[in-house]
Amino acid sequence: MVPEVLHHCTESHVLILSDLGHLPDLSALFSNLGGFNPTLPLPSGLVASFTGDALSNEEVNYFRSIGTKLGRFFAGLHSAWTLERLLSSPDRGADYLDNPDMRDVVYSQAIKPVRSQLILFPDLISGSEANKVCDILEADFLRAIAPEERSFVLGDCWTGAVLVNTDSRPKVGVIDWEFASIGRGVHGDMAQLLAHLESFKTAAEHRGETFMGTYGLAVEELMMGLVETYRKNSSRHESKELRRNVRRSACLAHGAEIINCAFWKVWICEDVRCMREHGHTKVVHECDLVKKMVKKGIESLRMAEEDTQEVLGEDRSGGSGLLGLL
Numbered sequence: 001m002v003p004e005v006l007h008h009c010t011e012s013h014v015l016i017l018s019d020l021g022h023l024p025d026l027s028a029l030f031s032n033l034g035g036f037n038p039t040l041p042l043p044s045g046l047v048a049s050f051t052g053d054a055l056s057n058e059e060v061n062y063f064r065s066i067g068t069k070l071g072r073f074f075a076g077l078h079s080a081w082t083l084e085r086l087l088s089s090p091d092r093g094a095d096y097l098d099n100p101d102m103r104d105v106v107y108s109q110a111i112k113p114v115r116s117q118l119i120l121f122p123d124l125i126s127g128s129e130a131n132k133v134c135d136i137l138e139a140d141f142l143r144a145i146a147p148e149e150r151s152f153v154l155g156d157c158w159t160g161a162v163l164v165n166t167d168s169r170p171k172v173g174v175i176d177w178e179f180a181s182i183g184r185g186v187h188g189d190m191a192q193l194l195a196h197l198e199s200f201k202t203a204a205e206h207r208g209e210t211f212m213g214t215y216g217l218a219v220e221e222l223m224m225g226l227v228e229t230y231r232k233n234s235s236r237h238e239s240k241e242l243r244r245n246v247r248r249s250a251c252l253a254h255g256a257e258i259i260n261c262a263f264w265k266v267w268i269c270e271d272v273r274c275m276r277e278h279g280h281t282k283v284v285h286e287c288d289l290v291k292k293m294v295k296k297g298i299e300s301l302r303m304a305e306e307d308t309q310e311v312l313g314e315d316r317s318g319g320s321g322l323l324g325l326l
Contacts, residue, residue: 067225078185155179255300
């Protein structure tokens with residue numbers, strides 16, 4: 001659903017668009033797990049509540065439907081057809097889609113900090129290995145994007161950019177397009193979004209069986225709908241070498257974003273050491289939940305160095321996460 005321009009005054013610099021409505025974002029649906037932006041007020045209450053110790057069939061279908069709609073939308077957004085339409089449009093073209101500041105901001109805020117975050121966990125990764133994987137991560141991020149792997153992308157694809165309503169047939173809206181540009185689809189937008197969902201799933205696992213039977217299952221159903229539908233509707237035909245490059249980049253981007261999620265967001269872990277004003281210790285790397293997230297991020301970074309064909313042939317392949325998408 002494309003917003004309608006209601007008013008635009010170039011002299012006063014005023015732009016008014018139609019609104020999707022008063023909708024929560026995906027982060028708010030799982031706010032009982034944490035995942036808060038520390039610069040914003042803590043939410044006063046849950047947006048979505050579950051009726052029992054496990055999801056009802058209606059709730060399962062609700063979250064699967066959100067994932068299905070997102071998978072279909074992003075498969076179309078990342079398609080070669082969409083990019084070609086934009087590039088060949090007389091009032092668009094490559095210059096219109098150019099967003100050089102985006103890469104600089106993402107590099108400085110989301111790629112470079114991973115190195116300093118990893119060295120806080122010497123029991124999970126040695127200093128030499130941390131430097132090695134971060135060198136690989138930075139080089140892959142800065143490399144030129146091959147023409148055949150380019151897509152039109154949202155550029156900052158996370159749960160806060162997805163609005164939903166809580167009806168049984170959810171309306172879904174994607175917002176925050178200021179980073180949109182020609183970029184990476186599976187190994188950019190999708191790797192990032194799945195990292196945020198994976199972080200919520202880890203938080204649910206950490207909280208125990210009851211949370212896994214509700215919030216964990218909700219995230220799993222959403223991810224499954226997203227992954228299956230995106231893969232089914234993806235129309236790209238890639239060479240074997242290109243698939244390997246995409247898989248490698250996806251593992252790197254996914255791992256880096258999981259590590260960033262662990263540090264950027266405020267999580268509720270119920271550890272006695274973490275019961276502070278915002279539900280979290282000020283020494284972030286002392287939190288057991290943060291450590292679990294960082295461990296998952298490291299596993300994804302390490303997969304980039306492995307033979308992706310072998311990785312996808314192991315038990316880790318398939319499912320609702322990144323490897324299921326690949």
